[in-house]
Amino acid sequence: MIETVLIYGLVNSVTLILTAIGFSLTFGLSGIANFSHGGLYILSGYSAWMMMHYIGLPFALAAVLTVIQVGILGGLIYRAVIMPVRGIVLSEVVATFAVGVAILEFFRWRGFVTYDFNLPLFIKGSIGIAGVFIDYQRLFIIGIGLMLAVILWFFTHHTRIGLALRGMAQDEYTALSLGIESDWAATLSMALGAALAAVAAIIILPLGIISINMGYDVLLLALAVTILGGLESTNGLIVGCFILGYARVITGTYLGPEWMEVIYLAAIVLVLVVKPSGLCGKSKELEERV
């Protein structure tokens, strides 16, 4: 029992990280709450599926193309939709959400709602670890998730572009005076976030079927973990994902699956009551410069 909880908790947590990291990265780097995250996630799934079934590309190629294409789309969304309303937070949210819902409902209208829509597993089969059977795909998710986390950390802390983006997020004026252009940085952050959503979709979706409503759930999950961990904080995101991931598996195992979602709401409400800026949030709203 305890082994199951440990291993599936890990799988669950890493899945959460993967699902939310695109959203969190964009928010952390440019302050854009990308509400089209769920839409882009599902779009990636369908896009890979269409490339495989309409054009006949192999899955690996379709996957790579999808990530690139959705990444570009993310950048385009910034240029076309967010840039005109940049700075008006409400309009940013509304505009991206409109894009996301439009994507999702368009697929619903085109009839992408049956059980035919699923992506193949990367690796078939399963393995027993400490008496717990786990399929390779889930191990693969853990691997990719951890790898991505490391790459991203390296990118934002040790590469020129990454540092520039972080500088932008911390102090727009200084960054501007150093010759970093904010629209360019924000475009890049949206593109990155979108590409990450695509990566997540391509390795998580093979575990089940692709469904439209999942798009809304993904956005909600991303929001929930970012709120729990503290907005703008990557460490917070990871902590939040592990707490929620394990909380879900533990309640699912010991209390019954119907409690999974409740515990997870309870965790969020509890954190908000105790520390409204989230676990690792910097509580910016209270200590501002005068």
Added chain:
Amino acid sequence: MKKGYRKERLDRGIKARTDDIFAICSPREIAYIALPRFIVIGALLMFPLLAVLTGIYWQNVLIITCTIALLALSWDLLASAGLVSLGQALFFGAGAYVTGFLSHHYGWPPILSVPAATVTGALLCTMLLYPVLRLRGIYFGLITFAMPLLMMRIVEATKILGGTEGLSGLAPLPGMKVELYVIITVTLVCVFGFRRLIDTDYGLVLRAIRDNDRAVMAGGINIQWYKTQAVFIAALPATFAGAFLTHHYQFVGMPAFALEYSILPLTSVIIGGTGSFAGAMLGAFILVPLSEVLRAFGTLRVVIYCLILLVFAIGLPEGIFHYIQRKYYQFERLVPVEEIKK
């Protein structure tokens, strides 16, 4: 030298004023200001009497329109205090479930349960939102977005309040005409009441919190307490809408927390324009009937909303109401200008 023309816009004389204060002089000017209001009120009050023309279908549409208008008004009041809500469904669902509970378990008639649910629901929401009131702008928005959806999950998982099935067979309201007059009256009272409220000193404090909360704090005002009051007041029309529609359908279930009750009011306000309350109402009166017309398109209609929303959010951020208002108080004329050739 070529002669050209340029449009010149002038404010109409009525509003010759110092930014805030203006004096009205003649009956004609009074009419100029009062007429639009009376036309709206008159049209709405006439509507239920024209059942022959409109038919039951459009009467139902009007009820839903007013519901969404109430949610949008609630949104606009919150936004006036700097609290941008992305989850009006929370208020709606709270009102709906409280009245459903009272009606189903204790058999309260709607005349008692709707007012009780309006107040209790608003209180519950205020308590729920109290801890996050310190958060500003997008932070508050993100959390309110998630809340109703998570409430839905709770009802689903714990099977309280009827779980996925909901509570059905609730007491009906006493008839279409009464229903229409009740909801129309409430909507009008809210629009004009909120417009009045936001112009008082109390409303000024709320708006000031939105503009610069630190200066308000330095003015010796407990902004947390004022925001709490704003949430409670703003929640009232929304919880009422929820409670009312519950009895209209004689059913309450998980859809009460559905995303559309968050999106439709928001879209209405974006279309109509924020900050004036009339804009929120106008937006709802455009959006909801339009969506009925578009019903034939199936889910494509949601895509169409989204596109409309995008066009307004990007192209006309001030909203239709402010646009019309501006045009109404201005007149344009062409004045000759001389173009200088290079």
Added chain:
Amino acid sequence: MSQDLILKVSNLAKNFGGVKAVNDVSFELQEGEALGVIGPNGSGKSTLINLITGFVKPSGGRIIYRGENITGLPPYKIVSLGIARSFQMAKPFYNIPVFKNLIIPLYSSRARKLKGGAYGDRDEAAIHFLEDVGFERDSQVPYKAAGALPHGYLKRLELARCLTLEPDLIILDELFSGMSMSEIASILPLLAKIREEGKTLIMVEHRLRELFRVVDKAIVLNFGGKIAEGTSGEVMDNEEVRKAYLGSEVLSGA
């Protein structure tokens, strides 16, 4: 003697992450006195004000106001005890008329005597307070949108907001900055009048010459710590203060 003590700050400290913005600062202030707070840019003056007025929670130390511990109280409670402050960056409520800006402090529990309403007594009081700081009632200025005010007037508006609260202790953060000599000259009598009324004053200032025409004594901050305290002469002659200001023209100008 001790009943004349209005403010006692002991070992006050605030860290922002690694930065010690205020480090172990103590001072005392008697009723009716005027204290200057000076120091180079970033030395923690504004942070000190924020700590006293509750805008920032201290990491350590105590603030006693008239025998009452006010450490960590929220700003509105501190205001209701009679401490009012102005901000270094004057940010009015841009879209509303100037006099309406004062409605907000007039609406606080400390000043809530007036009835008001849409156009009530509160507006009258607001315009009265504006007159006190040199706005002309019959000119257009008090009725214009506050965003259109020139800088000097914004600072006056800040001051008016403090006075509206009828405070006993007034804390002004760089009131003179960005004002012309003549503007300052026109405000000095006002400050003198405030002092005559027996109000206690704390002024953060870079313009030392003008400052010492108002205050009796000053404390000097550098890197968050207090390095000197005393009258104008004592402070200026202090070796450490000279070092802190070395190369800066502020002192040589004074």
